[in-house]
Amino acid sequence: MKCVIAGGNVKVLGRAVHSLSRIGDELYLEPTESGLSLRAVNSSRSAFAAFLFAPLFFQLYEPGNAGPDTELFRCKVHMKSFLGVFRSLPSLEKSVGKCLMLLKPRANRLVLQLHCKHGVTKTHNLAFQECERLQAVFDTQRCASRLCAPARLLAEAVVHFPPTLAEVTLGTGTGGKISLRNYVEDEAEPSKTMVTELWLAEDEFQSVAVAPGSHITFCLKEFRGLLSFAEASNLPLTIHFDEPGRPVIFTLDDTVLEVHLVLATLSDLESSSQSPSTNGVSHLPVPSDDFADDLESYMAAMETSEGCSEGPPSPTFPLRTPQPAKSKPQEEEEEEEEEEEGAVPGTPPHKKFRSLFFGSVMTPGRPGPATTQEVLAEDSDGES
Amino acid sequence: MRFRAKIVDLACLNHFSRIINTIAKLAKTCILRLTVCKLYFILSDKVANGGASMWCELSQGNFFDEFQMEGVAAEHNEIYLEFVPENLWRALKTAQSAKAVKIKLTNKHCPCLRVAVELPSLSSSSRVVTHDIPVGVIPRRMWSDFREPSVPDFDVSIYLPVLKTMKSVVERMKNLSNFIVIEANLSGEMNLKIETDLVSVTTHFKDLGNPPWASEDGCQSSAQGRDLESMAEACIDIKKLQQLLAGQQVNPTKALCNIVHKRIIHFILLHEEVSLQYFIPAIA
Numbered sequence: 001m002k003c004v005i006a007g008g009n010v011k012v013l014g015r016a017v018h019s020l021s022r023i024g025d026e027l028y029l030e031p032t033e034s035g036l037s038l039r040a041v042n043s044s045r046s047a048f049a050a051f052l053f054a055p056l057f058f059q060l061y062e063p064g065n066a067g068p069d070t071e072l073f074r075c076k077v078h079m080k081s082f083l084g085v086f087r088s089l090p091s092l093e094k095s096v097g098k099c100l101m102l103l104k105p106r107a108n109r110l111v112l113q114l115h116c117k118h119g120v121t122k123t124h125n126l127a128f129q130e131c132e133r134l135q136a137v138f139d140t141q142r143c144a145s146r147l148c149a150p151a152r153l154l155a156e157a158v159v160h161f162p163p164t165l166a167e168v169t170l171g172t173g174t175g176g177k178i179s180l181r182n183y184v185e186d187e188a189e190p191s192k193t194m195v196t197e198l199w200l201a202e203d204e205f206q207s208v209a210v211a212p213g214s215h216i217t218f219c220l221k222e223f224r225g226l227l228s229f230a231e232a233s234n235l236p237l238t239i240h241f242d243e244p245g246r247p248v249i250f251t252l253d254d255t256v257l258e259v260h261l262v263l264a265t266l267s268d269l270e271s272s273s274q275s276p277s278t279n280g281v282s283h284l285p286v287p288s289d290d291f292a293d294d295l296e297s298y299m300a301a302m303e304t305s306e307g308c309s310e311g312p313p314s315p316t317f318p319l320r321t322p323q324p325a326k327s328k329p330q331e332e333e334e335e336e337e338e339e340e341e342g343a344v345p346g347t348p349p350h351k352k353f354r355s356l357f358f359g360s361v362m363t364p365g366r367p368g369p370a371t372t373q374e375v376l377a378e379d380s381d382g383e384s
Numbered sequence: 385m386r387f388r389a390k391i392v393d394l395a396c397l398n399h400f401s402r403i404i405n406t407i408a409k410l411a412k413t414c415i416l417r418l419t420v421c422k423l424y425f426i427l428s429d430k431v432a433n434g435g436a437s438m439w440c441e442l443s444q445g446n447f448f449d450e451f452q453m454e455g456v457a458a459e460h461n462e463i464y465l466e467f468v469p470e471n472l473w474r475a476l477k478t479a480q481s482a483k484a485v486k487i488k489l490t491n492k493h494c495p496c497l498r499v500a501v502e503l504p505s506l507s508s509s510s511r512v513v514t515h516d517i518p519v520g521v522i523p524r525r526m527w528s529d530f531r532e533p534s535v536p537d538f539d540v541s542i543y544l545p546v547l548k549t550m551k552s553v554v555e556r557m558k559n560l561s562n563f564i565v566i567e568a569n570l571s572g573e574m575n576l577k578i579e580t581d582l583v584s585v586t587t588h589f590k591d592l593g594n595p596p597w598a599s600e601d602g603c604q605s606s607a608q609g610r611d612l613e614s615m616a617e618a619c620i621d622i623k624k625l626q627q628l629l630a631g632q633q634v635n636p637t638k639a640l641c642n643i644v645h646k647r648i649i650h651f652i653l654l655h656e657e658v659s660l661q662y663f664i665p666a667i668a
Contacts, residue, residue, distance in 0.1 A: 157511075159478050160478045160513050162474060191493075191494040191518050192518055193518065194468075194471045194474070194475075194515060194516060194517050194518065195515070195516040196475070196513065196514070196515045196516075197513070197514050197515075197516075198511065198512070198513045198514075199511065199512045199513075200505075200511055201505065201507045201508065201509045201511070203507040203508060203509075204505055204506065204507045204511075
């Protein structure tokens with residue numbers, strides 16, 4: 001792969017890397033025919049971000065040659081190393097004229113070369129690892145609700161919450177108002193925690209198409225990275241969401257850039273009682289009495305749903321991939337090339353991740369494509 | 385027991401927020417005492433506070449456009465609430481362009497101070513942010529714990545140097561030592577001293593001036609008849625001093641301290657609309 005980014009786009013690339021660095025420790029590079037995709041996922045698999053830069057974004061874009069049997073070369077690099085090249089955005093803007101990215105499969109380094117003012121060239125040789133495709137499965141079409149707002153509106157909204165706040169709940173209220181509220185954990189004492197709630201009128205948004213009474217809780221920290229990118233690039237942000245537990249998808253669209261951020265949302269214990277998949281939200285073993293009983297029938301249902309991994313999920317078990325407790329963005333093996341439709345469960349925030357692991361241990365050995373379930377707990381490239 | 389208040393003027397809001405910021409730097413939790421005319425922020429000298437105590441008093445009329453209070457009973461028309469000032473500071477911090485800020489005492493799941501900020505927006509209706517700050521209601525029988533401290537029988541009273549200068553000196557000294565000695569005399573001289581195994585540093589201030597204190601009953605206080613050159617000193621926790629100075633963003637109209645030799649230092653910072661007293665005990 002060889003590409004050259006020129007002028008102001010170098011800073012855009014830099015900002016994208018900063019945004020991705022808020023998500024995960026590794027940056028996945030995937031050159032495709034439709035552009036260069038930079039991706040990251042967090043350690044608990046509850047957040048996934050992808051920046052797709054179209055060929056037009058580059059002064060020169062050569063994704064490389066895919067042979068008949070081979071795919072275009074993919075790799076991942078340490079986020080810190082990559083970020084180090086773009087660390088100072090002001091100096092990128094001031095002194096860098098061009099950035100060259102060179103990735104040769106047989107070379108053992110990814111080359112990032114910055115052509116700066118006064119004839120200075122800075123060359124960074126980054127170690128990389130080959131990897132499998134990192135792809136969260138999600139589908140914005142399947143989301144019942146959608147909000148579109150200028151990034152500035154959301155930035156102004158988020159400023160009322162402390163920078164350390166972990167989770168925030170987005171909801172729809174009466175009169176079409178949209179609310180943002182800090183999420184207070186059940187374990188926290190209500191008499192000691194400050195609750196902040198912000199109400200935004202419908203007409204502050206560019207478009208509002210929401211299911212009334214809906215709400216989702218997601219990690220604010222991971223969202224802030226995307227928000228600062230959106231603000232700087234002055235692009236409107238679209239929020240696609242559905243029921244609690246299903247992931248929330250933030251998108252930014254431009255002629256040369258497409259950004260997706262998929263965050264897991266907290267399952268709602270009270271609301272979705274039909275599916276046992278939502279029972280195990282907290283790491284407490286019995287949040288509801290029927291957890292143990294339902295596990296039996298749930299496991300039975302998992303046996304039957306394996307055959308149709310490509311098809312739509314069964315109505316009783318909205319999760320395409322059987323998981324006893326959690327929902328989270330699923331990582332696919334290479335066979336699933338496209339972003340398939342299909343329920344993508346969203347992981348509750350990392351602290352509740354533990355019960356996901358217990359869940360998969362509890363299920364007895366199943367025949368067939370158990371590999372798709374394995375993927376849920378591990379890195380998609382088999383390494384950890 | 386009811387309390388509602390409203391601030392509409394941005395300058396008042398800004399000033400009030402700065403006061404809350406100062407209080408938040410001095411105390412993690414403190415008492416808010418509400419009377420018909422005044423608000424008090426009180427920190428009593430418990431061991432948990434490191435023995436430091438604070439008394440801050442302001443007239444509500446200088447800040448609030450509306451202020452309604454009904455105390456626990458007719459003859460005790462006051463409310464005492466325990467709260468975390470940092471929470472209130474956070475609520476006010478992002479309200480600096482507000483159209484109005486309303487504060488109300490509510491009791492939905494637990495007693496709270498509800499701060500409702502109405503912000504301007506491009507749409508037809510304003511944006512509203514509400515912050516529910518949990519508070520503890522202090523029962524009447526405990527009110528006597530929070531009485532105004534009396535001015536101690538001091539040995540020396542002296543005006544403080546320019547706070548900005550004092551702050552930068554103390555901040556550097558903080559890196560070297562945990563304790564600082566403040567000594568001063570009735571000739572307007574003050575020294576800030578630190579001493580460790582490796583180094584001792586003293587900063588000298590001159591011509592500070594000594595405030596005149598009229599003694600209430602006409603008899604001699606320990607300050608009178610005292611040798612003008614003789615220093616009174618106290619060794620205090622440097623962090624507490626640094627917190628006090630860091631919280632002062634605007635120069636007070638008057639800033640002075642009263643030193644009781646080897647016992648306690650009483651700081652008084654007066655602004656036009658608010659007075660702050662802070663007591664730091666000497667380290668034994």
